[in-house]
Amino acid sequence: MTETNIDQRLKVEAAYPFAQRIFVAAGLPEADAAIVADNLLQADLRGHPSHGISRLKVYCNRIRDGFVAREPAIHVINETPAAFHLDGGHGMGAVVADKAMRMCIRKARTSGIAMCSVRAGTHFGIASYYTMQAASRDMIGFACSNAPAAIAPWGGIVPMLGTNPFSMSVPAGKHRPLVFDSASSIVARGKINLAEIEDRPIPLGWAIDQQGRPTTDATEALKGSVLPFGEHKGYGIALMIDILSGILGGGAYGPHLGPLWNNSETYQDLGFFLLAIDIASFRDIDDFKAQIDQMIDEIKASESAPDRNEILVPGEIEFRNEQYNRKHGIIVGAGVLHDLDELRRELDLEMNLAALLHSA
Amino acid sequence: MTETNIDQRLKVEAAYPFAQRIFVAAGLPEADAAIVADNLLQADLRGHPSHGISRLKVYCNRIRDGFVAREPAIHVINETPAAFHLDGGHGMGAVVADKAMRMCIRKARTSGIAMCSVRAGTHFGIASYYTMQAASRDMIGFACSNAPAAIAPWGGIVPMLGTNPFSMSVPAGKHRPLVFDSASSIVARGKINLAEIEDRPIPLGWAIDQQGRPTTDATEALKGSVLPFGEHKGYGIALMIDILSGILGGGAYGPHLGPLWNNSETYQDLGFFLLAIDIASFRDIDDFKAQIDQMIDEIKASESAPDRNEILVPGEIEFRNEQYNRKHGIIVGAGVLHDLDELRRELDLEMNLAALLHSA
Numbered sequence: 233m234t235e236t237n238i239d240q241r242l243k244v245e246a247a248y249p250f251a252q253r254i255f256v257a258a259g260l261p262e263a264d265a266a267i268v269a270d271n272l273l274q275a276d277l278r279g280h281p282s283h284g285i286s287r288l289k290v291y292c293n294r295i296r297d298g299f300v301a302r303e304p305a306i307h308v309i310n311e312t313p314a315a316f317h318l319d320g321g322h323g324m325g326a327v328v329a330d331k332a333m334r335m336c337i338r339k340a341r342t343s344g345i346a347m348c349s350v351r352a353g354t355h356f357g358i359a360s361y362y363t364m365q366a367a368s369r370d371m372i373g374f375a376c377s378n379a380p381a382a383i384a385p386w387g388g389i390v391p392m393l394g395t396n397p398f399s400m401s402v403p404a405g406k407h408r409p410l411v412f413d414s415a416s417s418i419v420a421r422g423k424i425n426l427a428e429i430e431d432r433p434i435p436l437g438w439a440i441d442q443q444g445r446p447t448t449d450a451t452e453a454l455k456g457s458v459l460p461f462g463e464h465k466g467y468g469i470a471l472m473i474d475i476l477s478g479i480l481g482g483g484a485y486g487p488h489l490g491p492l493w494n495n496s497e498t499y500q501d502l503g504f505f506l507l508a509i510d511i512a513s514f515r516d517i518d519d520f521k522a523q524i525d526q527m528i529d530e531i532k533a534s535e536s537a538p539d540r541n542e543i544l545v546p547g548e549i550e551f552r553n554e555q556y557n558r559k560h561g562i563i564v565g566a567g568v569l570h571d572l573d574e575l576r577r578e579l580d581l582e583m584n585l586a587a588l589l590h591s592a
Numbered sequence: 593m594t595e596t597n598i599d600q601r602l603k604v605e606a607a608y609p610f611a612q613r614i615f616v617a618a619g620l621p622e623a624d625a626a627i628v629a630d631n632l633l634q635a636d637l638r639g640h641p642s643h644g645i646s647r648l649k650v651y652c653n654r655i656r657d658g659f660v661a662r663e664p665a666i667h668v669i670n671e672t673p674a675a676f677h678l679d680g681g682h683g684m685g686a687v688v689a690d691k692a693m694r695m696c697i698r699k700a701r702t703s704g705i706a707m708c709s710v711r712a713g714t715h716f717g718i719a720s721y722y723t724m725q726a727a728s729r730d731m732i733g734f735a736c737s738n739a740p741a742a743i744a745p746w747g748g749i750v751p752m753l754g755t756n757p758f759s760m761s762v763p764a765g766k767h768r769p770l771v772f773d774s775a776s777s778i779v780a781r782g783k784i785n786l787a788e789i790e791d792r793p794i795p796l797g798w799a800i801d802q803q804g805r806p807t808t809d810a811t812e813a814l815k816g817s818v819l820p821f822g823e824h825k826g827y828g829i830a831l832m833i834d835i836l837s838g839i840l841g842g843g844a845y846g847p848h849l850g851p852l853w854n855n856s857e858t859y860q861d862l863g864f865f866l867l868a869i870d871i872a873s874f875r876d877i878d879d880f881k882a883q884i885d886q887m888i889d890e891i892k893a894s895e896s897a898p899d900r901n902e903i904l905v906p907g908e909i910e911f912r913n914e915q916y917n918r919k920h921g922i923i924v925g926a927g928v929l930h931d932l933d934e935l936r937r938e939l940d941l942e943m944n945l946a947a948l949l950h951s952a
Contacts, residue, residue: 313673313674314675314704316704414825466822480880507705511840531748531752534748
């Protein structure tokens, strides 16, 4: 990105109450607004602005249009000793998934492993938001969600599968937890959405247009297909996530899901799959953590390629981003700032956006 | 492969009892010999000769050298309502993993989901062998195993993680089950082992040598590192599989695991992670299968790229291979045939290898 001069930085301690107030004004209960605001800010802090405060507007539009329930009737459809099936009642994805992961963690304490299949959900933000909760409670967490069709099957040119994100987090001892978080596509579709908002080109190799030709135009890419990561393997993973997240719970998949963006007509009807494994059911938790620390130390100490100066482990760059962004503020582009101001006026809130800006 | 003229085909109905007799002669109980022979032949049938009868010799060498227990003391270390921790007693991987998946399936019937962490295992062959068992019992199956270090971490040049295979299978209705089965590397390391046995070059892009340079020499590649699929994402997946399969169960990971090949000194000490999800705990199984059928139909009916004539779903090519190979025999190269004959003589078995060959 050569246009960083048009990016500004928002103070986290100001952006968080701003986002929460916006959500409350949009009609969410106070506690739910806090969860969604936290979820978005976490994404910004960790260096994924595509999933951060840039989504405030589209989230609020969805509430306004009646396709995200302000006070959803989240309820358990069926329950077994280690699994449960949750209806999200079209509530805010982060509220529903947060509840589901908490229930998984509670259940896993006695059953060793617990999973939740969620139907009638909406966009849940970054998947690692939930798996890190499991890790902070000495569990291994896994989470995935389906998403509206954006990836063409390998060998095809029509989007049939979502960019289906999946995350796994593992607690460590002296080190920060290992946090894997990835889309099934080469990049999260949100990065292409953000490029469109900011009117920036995308790198070649991320997407194909409607005729199957490689493109650097974000708008053409959004009309076409994002490419799966790892060729046919990423395609297979996207497909399996669509089944685990959607079809298992009685939901839909790819082409039958409603888009988040530019959609004032349908529910999203997303599904999630969340899982927690209680490490202490298998071995002493301190021994486990010590061994994870050793693994991290050994990998990082192994010889790096001549063109690299260090080897990173999953989640490491995000923890560094978080440290930096807490101090220096989170990045927002001019397009997002404009969106936020428009939203503030729509919701009739007297707030000074300039007060959010980090002094340079 | 341009050298197919040196490949021969073995009749499956003859190869199976041959493999079983070899394993019994090597000291395995009859029932265990049947499982391992079936596991290898399934790999050959499905078109993965790298994991098939070509491994008969190395498996038997490991038994002979005392690093695979003939009659392992497989036992449950700990058990919760939905999880159990199994010690494989260094038995044949296929015997141990088969038992573990059966237990997962049984437990999942009442708990909705069940998982098993296995320690003290040995190479378990193709991961889909176990997940397909779950699918055939109307469950979603997942299985993964760690493997001796072969992949360099992203940005590194020293192998620190295994090619860690993972598989997931899902039952369908009128269609064959969806079977995803993949190594965390661009290709299974077994394909490079087989290239070495058959003295064939490997494609560029599969591996780097000890100095981190791309290589087409199988031997150099085996001394160097296989590349992860999907760059840093495959690296992250390999690392997470190493934790789930190995460290969770109190086992080791990558560099601390014993190789299968050219190793007459140490146990392998591999770990597995197996999981079964009972679909009926979430929704009507026939509805589920009908929706999977619809998904398969829709994906296959979507427009294919100009250079492709059809879109495949995970496992489809393998089912076609199986149909073809059942009729025409499984492929073996001259190097493998030589190994089999040597093995037969070592075990003092009067068998005519020529009788196994499929008449052209």
